Amino acid sequence: MSESIVSFNEDNTAIWLAFKAGDWEAYKKLYNDHFKMLNNYGYKFTKDVNIIEDAVHDLFIKLWTNRATLGTPASVKNYLYKSLRNVIFRKMQSQSRFVDLADEPDYNFSVELSFDHQIIANEEERELHLKLKTVIKNLPARQQEIIYLRFYEGLGYDAIADIMEINTNSAYKLLYKAFNNLQAALKTTKLVVFLSLYSCLGTNFHTK
């Protein structure tokens, strides 16, 4: 099972095992190693920092309380993402008076593509970036989330399916849908980008 297709030297198994055995320092390290990325992920679901902090708090309390009975996940990070996601959903549901009991939790997921980034060097790139920003914003939450897990976290389908609690097949379908939307919306940009790019090089190239 490929947890992550991108290796970020994630080897937390030793720390995880120490934490499970009741090592307080290992527990603290687990927290400090993951706090920032958990907040970043949580921020995609809600801009309410209190909810995110409460969720992180509850998640770590639960970890400590149940440490003896927890398994050892293939990826600690993915396991924490999945757990945080559940805690946040529960918190947001209990916050709204009208609890939606549908199978598919109705949630928000938004990614803020940074605009005033110095690394965005040239005009075409700026163009693509702007377009992407608009396109992504208009995708349904689940499609936004899967693109995030794929392109930002660099996760494989199995890991994505596990975190989003869908089966791998659904993950394929969902990302396929997201790609279709993405591509349709990008068509014009692409044309612009490449016409300019290749006309500079003097090549007569047209895009599909």
Added chain:
Amino acid sequence: MDIAKYSSYTLQDFLDDDDFIRFVINPSKTDIIFWHSVTVTYPAQQEAVDEASKIILAYRKQDVFTNEADQQKVWENIEATIKSQPVAKQKIFRLNTFMRVAAMLLLISSVAITLWVLKHNSRAEFATAFGEVRTITLPDNSVVILNGNSKLSYVNNWDNKPREVWISGEGFFNVKHLNKNPHYIKPTERFIVHCNDVNIEVLGTSFNVRTRHDKTNVGLISGRIRLEYLDKASSHSQRLIMKSGDYIEYAQKHLVAQKKLAIPEKLTEWTNHQLSFNNATLAQISEVMTDDYGYHIEIADTALANLKIEGEISVSNVDELLETISTTLSVKITRSDKNITITEN
């Protein structure tokens, strides 16, 4: 990595390729060399590769919310919460008041029931080893002598109900007579012996029961008993009154023999460690040696097994028995420890 498949990749295929995504996000040296060779081999794909990487890279330029300012504060809250719950385990299973009371009642009542059941239904069990003869005194002072390899059990509490025992193997019963008025028999005055498919109901007598391999035989030395047995032919239980000296054999769910013994006391000779037989075949003798004393006996063929020793044998141990057999029947007996082989001489 297979390079050929990339010749026909579309933009979307690249965006969905694990190896490609890794190359864009966090390339290793091998990745860079490999993807360079892809675009060199398939120059037409250069455009899609560039486009796909641009999309991924542009996407990855996004605002990051680390909340670093609160990292310490949240940790302190976590620490405080954990320190304030001394027994963390209890918190998981916190029940509401009603559930707590219900659980308490359930616990109390189950303990009470268990104690009651233990007091009233605890069983006394006795089992003898091969060759062992043991005398057991029952709560009413009746006496049972158990032959080797036999079991006796009863429920400890005999208040206000018939005395009941269960037996497998062989036992000689001397039941205390409690009944004062023969016209009115109280339940507590009854004594019932349960064997396989046969119940023996007694007031006060002495009798011998042998119940092994689905065969039961009962011999009455004195008194009167009522036998109740399952009869296959009539498919319900039958009753039979037995008097002193009566002897029955029951097997395969019906009565196979019923006779009057001249000297019924002979049935109980085993209680004095006597091995006694009357007109017994080699098979019958070997069965007793197997069941009561734990020998493994092999008899060469059925003709041999059916050889009968006329008259009575009464010996006090297995050695004497074997000697008697070999002299009367002229068979060859080979013995090593508890294994005995009987062959024709």
